[in-house]
Amino acid sequence: MAKNCHNDYKMKFTGDEEFPDLSLHNNHMAKVLTKDIYNKLRGKSTPSGVTLDDIIQTGVDNPGHPFIMTVGCVAGDEESYEVFKDLLDPIISDRHGGYKPTDKHSTDLNFENLKGGDDLDPAYVLSSRVRTGRSIKGFTLPPHNSRGERRGVEKLSIEALATLTGEFKGKYYPLNGMSDKEQDQLINDHFLFDKPVSPLLTCAGMARDWPDGRGIWHNESKTFLVWVNEEDHLRVIAMQQGGNMKEVFRRFCTGLLKIEETFKKHNHGFMWNEHLGYVLTCPSNLGTGLRGGVHVKLPKLSTHAKFEEILTRLRLQKRGTGGVDTASVGGVFDISNADRLGSSEVAQVQLVVDGVKLMVAMEKKLEKGESIDDMMPAQK
């Protein structure tokens, strides 16, 4: 186990002297962390040297919002979830609907198992998108990694992505050294990610050495996109205009599995285990790390008294078309799965496909002035 000098040094202060003041805080970490847990875990570190204070720093620095529950902690490496399970298991349970330490997560990236999804009405469903994250085994995560590691992840990613052919053939654009022209094009395509400004992220250390080792890869048709070394090692996105979610999910699964093969060949598979599924930096993204969603026109349904109830029963969430924390414009909403852990990729995208089909049917009924009471779904 690596010697963590500074953590040893801190041990000369008592647990009480070091325990953070969480009296004004409202995040998952602050709800769960007690002095007993802190005392138990403060002397530990993972093999790469991640400590409890590293994990909770972002939650200490960002008390949160009275109405939005942020997670308030991050993993610094794969082992964080094991070494600090006394803290992270209850947080995972709290965040992921009661998911227990003994529960098993199923992974299913076989797109053939998705039923339908190619027939969402394009007059209502304007675009479809699926995203997830992946962490590369053998490297520490963005809050903790060194420049050498980050560049190692970038190098492997470039090699892996360069082997893609056919519809996946594409190009890598490192953030460092991007020409103005390339930058403008990526902005217009809504592909470019910028240095994080959210203190939730910067306090976790994810923005160190920016923009070293960061970049964007996309295929020629601009329907498959990979972010390297932003919040996670990889973020993988498939998207296109219209309502053919089946096609988007097919491309998503195919591309993802091809990329994984190449990483495995280099002895660096993705971080995964049968309890947590895919291991990512933020505990909120464990499991599938998947958000499958559409931009859909629901001006009538969204003002219906039962809209929220419908979403809850369908296990869906709404966002504005600018993404999380934005307002919807012209009755167009971003509708996506609410769950990440405890159900598979296919199951989550199925919920989106079935749920959106139902909501479009409801919208059409409401347009005709008819009631939707007999269409109310059961709790999924």
Added chain:
Amino acid sequence: MPFGNTHNQLKMSYSADQEFPDLSKHNNHMAKILTPEMYANLRDKETPSGFTVDDVIQTGVDNPGHPFIMTVGCVAGDEETYEVFKELLDPVIEDRHGGYKPSDKHKTDINPENLQGGDDLDPNYVLSSRVRTGRSVRGFCLPPHCSRGERRAIEDLSIQSLDILDGDLKGTYYALKNMTDDEQQQLIDDHFLFDKPVSPLLLSSGMARDWPDGRGIWHNDNKTFLVWVNEEDHLRVISMQKGGNMKEVFNRFCTGLTKIESLFKDRGHEFMWNEHLGYVLTCPSNLGTGLRAGVHVKIPNVSKHEQFGEVLKRLRLQKRGTGGVDTAAVGGVFDISNADRLGFSEVELVQMVVDGVRLLVDMEKRLEAGQAIDDLMPEQK
């Protein structure tokens, strides 16, 4: 700092080249000095509290700098940083502090009786006077690196010591986290309140962790002596008042500082100091005296004179707007202060301000009367 040092051994499995930062777009003292060879020599070292070279340089890697302003680009995490990483920090210090050599000795003089004059600056021109410095408490890590336990211990020591001050220095401590809205507003109106750092230069170094835990402001009842606890340094000590009586301001500054130092010593804690670097502070730019003594002075004519920049240079002074560093002057009123920190004593630096400002005011009066100032041009100090 949580991230940098925690896995120094793991990083050693990568070569120095693989870990060396990309400094091609950078313009700060650290980027000018750090070479791959130096990095290779220093990367496996740690101070006793675990501060590493990546911790030292992180702020300079994250903040390429400004083409016209040379930022320092590195910080100390504890007293030993300046020794363990001297191969990097000595040249940075030399570059920043006018050729100060590793063998040079710094003199400390906070005996206010040694200041000549300074009680007679014309208050029609000199609107206010102020002296500030920083102090670090030996035995604790510095703000980029300290834990909550350490920070709170420094706060406790500070409160205990400052509570004992009496007479002109009697005052009250306001912890940032317990402040009432009224107290907060009053401190803002007095221009005393410091807020969570927003500058990425500071944030990248880890100084804002756990905000506002352990931070606070103490000031005397007369509002002429002020101490910041756990902002950029363990302590920042400020003495200020309206008008041009710099002698009185410096008097109070020295008296207060000396009393505080002795109270900390009574509790078993000295200030970090050595005969080479003087007072040891978080930023290498503040070594030596850590002292900035200045006035707000009305010099609309002198400031437009073509020799203004040259005059300041010869007097070893610098100008700032009245909002502080990087602000513009308003109504011809400038903040004029000493440019040096290391290699001169406190008395010497304040003397330069007193003598220099007196000369600038004389020049202003000449120019007002339509007369030349050529015969008043000073020598290079």
